[in-house]
Amino acid sequence: MKLTIKQINEKLATISKSDDPFFLQCKKDSRVGVQQLVQRWEKNEEIEKGKQQQFYNMLSIEREVRSQGYTLIAGIDEVGRGPLAGPVVAAAVILKDDCYLPGLTDSKKLSATARETFFNLIHEQAQAIGIGIVSSEMIDKVNIYEATKxxxxxxxxxxxxxxxxxxxxxxxxxxxxxxxxxxxxDAKSITIAASSVIAKVTRDRLMNQLASQYPEYGFEKHMGYGTKQHLEAIKQYGVLKEHRQSFAPIKEMV
Known part of the structure; x- marks a missing residue:
């Protein structure tokens, strides 16, 4: 008795190799629905191989550094230099030697859902994670470049x-x-990419907390950047202590 399309789909989800006997059997199945499943599996497999290759390419810098005798390599990145409000956040990540994070790249290239997924995976596969948060007040005091450092x-x-x-x-x-x-x-080193995701998710969560505190500013939508919505909210409701008063156009408003 032939398996149904649904049963074949469920079984294909458990297969990881193209030379699997069941997959080879599916390729010979004349049903259109089965051939569509085969094509989808092959497409997904190609995507996964691409992610795997990208991961190993992004490990090349770390491999070179390890060849020089270093063992505890930290990737560091920041997020939040450009916004008009909120802190600048940096993350430092030391990944375990056997980490495997295919698909991880610069946080700006990932969807919010993918960043959340990788945030959890990085925590599982990191030897250590550190977070640095510098407030808008300190940014105004020392300038954004020094605050980032x-x-x-x-x-x-x-x-x-x-x-x-x-x-x-x-x-x-x-x-x-x-x-x-x-x-x-963040697009060339896997440890920097990991730190970019940790920093981005951490800052976004902080800005979402700010959005709950000041719902009229819409921080959950623009994360403090100078969008039209944000600028109109500042004109209507005023400058907050979380705004960077050394940044234009905020400094003209205080």
Whole structure:
């Protein structure tokens, strides 16, 4: 008795290799519905292979650093330099040697749902994670560039184990630790990509809390960036202490 299309679909979901006897049997099945399932499986397999290859490509910098004798490699990235409101948040992540995170890349290229999924996976596969948060008040006091470096240093110091090498996204920090600054590092290094996701999800959650506190500003939609909606809300409801008063156009309003 032939399996139904539904039964074949359920069984194909458990198969991971194209030379599996059941998959080869499905390829010979003349039913249109079965052939559609086969094509979908092959397409998904191609996507997964692409993610796997991307993951190994993004490990190349870490492999090179390990070949030099370093073992505790921390990736550091930040989010929130450009907004008019809220903190700048940095994350430092040391991944376990056997981590496997196919599909992980620069947080800006991932959907909110994918970022949340990777946030949890990174926590499972990290040896240590540190978070640095610098408030809008401190940003106004020291400027955004210095605040970003401060957030990064705080994140590194929050790690439960001390890194012996740092990989940073287009930045350097004044710490006595060997380090490498990589342009667009969040798309080239898996540890920087991991830190970009941790930083992004952490900041988004903070901005959602701010949205609950000040619902009229719509922070959950723009995360503090200078959108038309945000600027109109500032004109209507005023400047908050969470706004960066050294940033235009906020500084013209206070």
């Amino acid at each position: 401060l957030a990064m240093i705080n994140a590194i110091e929050e790690l439960e184990v001390s890194p012996d090498y740092l990989l940073l996204d287009a930045m350097k920090v004044n710490l006595p630790i060997s380090q490498q600054s990589i342009i667009k590092g």
